[in-house]
Amino acid sequence: MDARIPLIADQLLLIERQLRQLGLWTQQAPSAEALASQQPFCVDSLAFEEWLQWIFLPRLKSLLEANAPLPAASGIAPMAEQVFVGRALEVKGLIAALEEFDRLIGLGC
Helix, strand or coil: CCCCHHHHHHHHHHHHHHHHHCCCCCCCCCCHHHHCCCCHHHCCCCCHHHHHHHHHHHHHHHHHHCCCCCCCCCCHHHHHHHHCCCCCCCCHHHHHHHHHHHHHHHCCC
């Protein structure tokens, strides 16, 4: 078993908690069409935080639960920094959680 799995699972929970604390967590799922976007990060149909909640977190949790191979690399934090430019202090905890996720994923290379 990959020794990173419990650390990554904890990091995913931290990302969810940060989204909730920032008020960026929603109860209503986006439409099926919005979720089916083929664009990176669903930029044409979802806000970044929606993508994190409805695409990123569920997919990573599914990989962990299935003991499936994890991605070889991750660059989520730079995207978040770009999306939340001008709100750096407000989203500092979320960015830090995403940076740690990226670092953990990179350890598998």
